Amino acid sequence: MTLDLFSDAPDADLPRGREAIGPGAFVLRGFALPFVDELLPALNEVEQRAAFRHLVTPGGLTMSVAMTNCGRLGWISDRRGYRYGELDPETGRPWPPMPAVFEHLAQAAAAEAGYEGFAPDACLVNRYEPGTRLSLHQDKDERDYGAPIVSVSLGMPATFLFGGLARGDKAARIPLGHGDVVVWGGPDRLRYHGVLPLADRPHALLGSRRINLTFRKAG
Numbered sequence: 306m307t308l309d310l311f312s313d314a315p316d317a318d319l320p321r322g323r324e325a326i327g328p329g330a331f332v333l334r335g336f337a338l339p340f341v342d343e344l345l346p347a348l349n350e351v352e353q354r355a356a357f358r359h360l361v362t363p364g365g366l367t368m369s370v371a372m373t374n375c376g377r378l379g380w381i382s383d384r385r386g387y388r389y390g391e392l393d394p395e396t397g398r399p400w401p402p403m404p405a406v407f408e409h410l411a412q413a414a415a416a417e418a419g420y421e422g423f424a425p426d427a428c429l430v431n432r433y434e435p436g437t438r439l440s441l442h443q444d445k446d447e448r449d450y451g452a453p454i455v456s457v458s459l460g461m462p463a464t465f466l467f468g469g470l471a472r473g474d475k476a477a478r479i480p481l482g483h484g485d486v487v488v489w490g491g492p493d494r495l496r497y498h499g500v501l502p503l504a505d506r507p508h509a510l511l512g513s514r515r516i517n518l519t520f521r522k523a524g
């Protein structure tokens with residue numbers, strides 16, 4: 306079953322393995338499932354080289370989400386601000402390379418949503434545990450808002466909040482489960498979004514964790 310209330314979408318005549326949640330945003334249910342057996346060892350490799358850490362916001366609050374990165378650029382936050390950089394500040398080394406399976410999945414998902422030729426240079430990896438949340442924010446630190454963002458959910462289910470262009474706009478609640486992929490671009494690229502505090506519903510492969518990969522063209 307597919308819901309497409311946005312028939313002016315650039316790709317409205319393409320095949321339907323997806324739900325439109327905005328004019329430029331699509332949920333691809335289970336799209337990552339065929340990649341999972343390769344994704345998990347690759348993720349393990351990334352976290353061996355660049356450990357998950359809890360970043361501090363410019364306001365001095367420690368984020369409840371634990372983060373790491375792979376790809377040429379990584380997103381970080383500290384007392385000086387939010388930015389992308391080529392080096393992991395914990396180790397002084399470049400971020401781990403983006404595993405080929407990550408890149409293939411991101412590109413295939415973007416194409417399925419009508420964004421051909423997506424070439425991410427950054428993958429932010431978020432780790433959630435029971436109680437972890439991500440408050441409403443916009444992703445504004447990338448250079449080019451013309452590229453979409455591809456998000457891959459693994460492990461425990463979460464409720465995603467999808468708001469509008471102003472912080473106070475009413476947010477839709479979208480359940481995301483293991484293997485779901487969401488692609489956001491065009492007029493939806495700067496919408497406020499967040500994740501409600503996670504319940505403890507352990508997952509067969511990942512236990513009491515949720516991993517979210519977000520692929521971006523940051524530089």
Ligand code: MD3
Binds near residue numbers: 439454497499517
């Ligand atoms: C909607 N991560 O890392 S991914 C983030 O589940 C982030 O970890 C969430 O928000 C997570 O910045 C949600 C989905 C996402 C990413 C970028 C977006 C949704 C978006 C940009 C515009 C609109």
Ligand code: FE
Binds near residue numbers: 442444
């Ligand atoms: Fe975000």
